[in-house]
Structures are given as structure tokens and as C-alpha cells.
Amino acid sequence: MWRRTGSGIVKQCVILDDYQDVALACADWSALRDQVAIRTLNAHIDDEAALAAALRSADIVVAMRERTPFPATLFAALPRLRLLVTSGMRNAAIDLGAARAHGVTVCGTASSLTPPVELTWALILGLARQIVPENRALREGGPWQGGLGRDLAEHRLGLLGVGRIGSAVAQVARAFGMRVSGWSPNLTPERAAAAGVALARSREALFAESDIVSIHLVLAPGTRHLVGAAELARMKPDAFLINTSRAAIVDEAALIAALEQGRLAGAGLDVFAREPLPTDHPYRRLPNVLATPHLGYVTRDNYRTYFTETVEDIRAWLAGAPVRQLTPVPPSRP
Structure with missing residues (x-):
């Protein structure tokens, strides 16, 4: 699950659905360098079994909005997963109850309207x-x-x-x-x-x-x-x-x-x-x-917010004080 460096154990992080291959350029990830090894997936994985295989060694997963569903069956297939970060503070594709049952913290980020x-x-x-x-x-x-x-x-x-x-x-x-x-x-x-x-x-x-x-x-x-x-x-x-x-x-x-x-x-x-x-x-x-191919939130400034706050979420979780956690709540008024 982890690799060791001179400074200790490094957790594995996978960034999903980075279609434009821009996630690592939209924020400063250097603060995580000694603690987290990051890899990005640029192609969407639709098959749940294939997705579980791709994420099997991940301690941290970063999801882009609702591009990839996280049902209870996927959480069950990822026993190492401990932190899931989603862009935005609402994600109907994540089973938050299942995340909690499997000991996974789910955090979000701001998103501009x-x-x-x-x-x-x-x-x-x-x-x-x-x-x-x-x-x-x-x-x-x-x-x-x-x-x-x-x-x-x-x-x-x-x-x-x-x-x-x-x-x-x-x-x-x-x-x-x-x-x-x-x-x-x-x-x-x-x-x-x-x-x-x-x-x-x-x-x-x-x-x-x-x-x-x-x-x-x-x-x-x-x-x-x-x-x-x-x-x-x-x-x-x-x-x-x-x-x-x-x-x-x-x-x-x-x-x-x-x-x-x-x-x-x-x-x-x-x-x-x-x-x-x-x-x-x-x-x-x-x-x-x-x-248009679901471009509503896909802008340079929004991505900077997403990934900058993703780094903050990961750092806070590593420090034992996760921020911007998502919890199951009734839908807000439309």
C-alpha cells in the first residue's frame, strides 16, 4: 500500500478523470511531496471491477464532480481507501453512508456558480x-x-x-x-x-x-x-x-x-x-x-479552486483534522 522513503511512509493518491491532464498543473502539490505519491488517470473507467483494480492500492482518491460513481460495492472493494476528495460540496454519485461504514472520510471543495x-x-x-x-x-x-x-x-x-x-x-x-x-x-x-x-x-x-x-x-x-x-x-x-x-x-x-x-x-x-x-x-x-460534454464547471479558475482546496483537504486529513467533510443531508431547496 505504501512505499518508504528516507522521511517515512508515503500514501498513494489517485486522481480520477483528469480528462485534460491538468490536475497537477492547476495547483501547487509540492506540500504533499514527502507524504503522498500521486498518479492521475486521464481516461474514464466505466467498469466498476476495472475501476476497483485501478484503485486497489490507493489510500486517497480524488474525484471530479460526479464523473465516477462511488456506490457501496466500490467502497467494499477498496479496503485500503481512507480519504475521498470530491470537487464541490455536493456529490450525488457518492454513497456517503457506505463511505462512513467503510471508514472513508469524504471531503469537498468550493465551486463557483x-x-x-x-x-x-x-x-x-x-x-x-x-x-x-x-x-x-x-x-x-x-x-x-x-x-x-x-x-x-x-x-x-x-x-x-x-x-x-x-x-x-x-x-x-x-x-x-x-x-x-x-x-x-x-x-x-x-x-x-x-x-x-x-x-x-x-x-x-x-x-x-x-x-x-x-x-x-x-x-x-x-x-x-x-x-x-x-x-x-x-x-x-x-x-x-x-x-x-x-x-x-x-x-x-x-x-x-x-x-x-x-x-x-x-x-x-x-x-x-x-x-x-x-x-x-x-x-x-x-x-x-x-x-456540450458536461462543461458547466470546467473552467481554469474553477479547476484552480478545486485542486488547490484538494491539496488543503489532503494536508488536513494527514494532520488528523479533516476539513470540508461531506455528510448525508436532505437535498437543499432548489
């Missing part, structure tokens, strides 16, 4: 102004101005969830001159007013009246498949659906059917039921889908 807000607007603007097809036509010698863009001003943005991220999205919408409505299971008139959002009469009204619906809810039993065939059927045929939150909030089969049948103008998606997205998935070929 700015990157997902900005990506939400990148998807909205990309769809509204047909950025991808117009750019492709320009590069490939296609039609000069092949379509008409969509205005945002005076049109309605419907927010499914008006928490920290939803409120920030609303602020940008108002700068564009949009009308903004919001709904969530716990949204009160007072909270809506504080966010500068009109409280929708009902969830059904939000879908029926909005030109763009953007999802910013926490995934919980009550929000899983909250957006299904009935909700999509209520949307205007020229409306857009944006999801930078969690894939399971939307019934994927229902959304694909609506897009294939032209009952919805388009979808801007950054989250998927399976990641990485299979190469034959319909989202990769549907012309009315603008999709």
Missing part, C-alpha cells in the same frame, strides 16, 4: 442565433445567412428552479430585456420577488408560457423525471429546453421523441444519463440539439 451560469447562456445564445450551423456553413461554403435568429428581448425565460444559479441566470435575462418566470416545489412569492422573478401560476403554466425553459434544480427523488412527456407537450413548438443541471431531471426518451418529431425547436444540453455520451446516441446526430 459563475461557470454554469455562463454556459447556460452560451447554450441559449447558441440556439437562438444558430451559431453552430451558421459557423459550419461559413466554413464549408454553404449559404450566406441560412436562417433567421431568435430575439430574446421581450420573450419569456422560464426557470425551473430559482436557487443561486437560477437567480444568477435570471439576472442576465433581465439584462437582455427578457421577462422571467420561475417555479420550483419550494418557491415562494417572497423568494421569487427577491430574485426578480415572477412566480409562475403553476409548473404547467411555466412550460406552456415560456419561450425558453432552463433547468436549475437539485436532483432528488421528487425532481427525477420532473420534465416528462406531458411537460414537453405543453411547450410551444418553437421553444427551447436548456439543461445544465442534472440529466435525470428530464425523461431522456420523451425529450428525444419531442426533438425527433419536431414538437420542440431545440434543446441545449450539458448533462447526460450516461457520460461520456455513447458515440451512437441520438443527441450526437439530432440537428436541433446543441450539446
